[in-house]
Amino acid sequence: MGRRPFPPRVQRLGEYFTLTEPHGAAWRPMAELDDDAVWRGLVAETRRAIAIYADVEPAAVPARVAASSLHLSTASRLLSPVIGAFAVGAGVPSLTADVLRWRTAGHAVHFGAAAPQWHDTLDSRAAAEFIDASLVTSVLAPIVDRLQAVTALSTTVMWGNLMSAANGAVTVMGLSDSELVCTGRTLVRSMLKLPRFEGAATVTGSTFRRRSCCLFYLSPGAGLCGDCVLRDPEASH
Template identity: 35%
Template sequence: MNPLTGLGPFFAVDTHAADEPVRPWHPLSEVLDDGPVLRERIAQNRAVLGGDFVEVRVAASIAHLGLAARIISPALGLAVGSGAVPDYSAAWWQPKLGGAFPLSLKENPAVESDVVTAFAERVLRGPLARLDKAMAQFSLAENVRRGNVASALNGAVTVLWSERPEWTQRAAGIVGALEELPELAGTATRVGGRFRRRSCCLFYRATPDRDGPKCGDCVLA
């Protein structure tokens, strides 16, 4: 059984062999660096959120959080469910707004003896590190960027705990180890099992008065 089956759209992926997929697939790498594709996606997010009154950094943060969640979710599902970590250097996407965009990963990723180390290298220090560098160009503070990644990771493991309760202990162990790595250390707290980040994704500022609703895990909530 595919370990990602039934986990929802942010976990769902297509797979491809060594040959490159054809259009409408695009290399995921095109949206991980500061360039026209990422800038267009942020501009589209800004338009959807409300247009000119929305700060660019707010639109960038929302785009960053969505991209991080789409990258982290299937990687965590595979890591917990099968002990494998995908190689995002061979990933493909379709640039669609709204929800989880289509994503294709190379089929049959290898099972790892050290899932946490593999996840750190192939996910946190791979595509997410590239995306982090790109998002810094939009006046998005480092603590917000790191908090977005932590929030995306928590969102993913929350789904796993709900949909795959038999994975609870393994998922908690992997995520707990990831949260101690330099990329995530100090980004959030867990009190009584409740996750609260130590930064804000800025979504509340996407209103004319910049005083919209706060997310449930927000430091301002």
């Protein structure tokens, strides 16, 4: 364990893999994100953004679709840096509520952290367990609980979103550095063995398929995601 910034190889993977150093009053403590009114506002902003993109009125966008879209984006911004760091062999940063900060950018939530503590491991099982004990327990699980209370979005959908975000991070970083994909997929498989994520998705070879739907197809003009359970009639949902 030791404090250090994210290595350049992770930062080069893209915006979602980099946590900004939080300077200034715009960056707020995570305790202020754990608030019903904040999430209601974020869901409303996401609903309006989807409506503008689809050229419809916000009322035409189901609130749960907006909530799921917001949740998936938020999960991606939190999980991508962790998965990218492990894939490049840098270990796993301890991203907990006490070191993270947040701010809004339009309808999205962005996160920042100064040099976090790191768990130096190259073992995917140990990495998955550390991610569960740190980021998931401290930040992601409370967000699931808060959004469920505010929007009645299914927790099953949201735990599926988390694994979809993790797998999506592997796909995205593979576009920049294909050498990282194998290690990233190994970590995803290890995460799926954890009790929280059991049954959230299946991995067959290089094919990832979630076992719940993110609801995006209910948005006006939308289709099915690449990992959607609805693409596989044999999967349960």
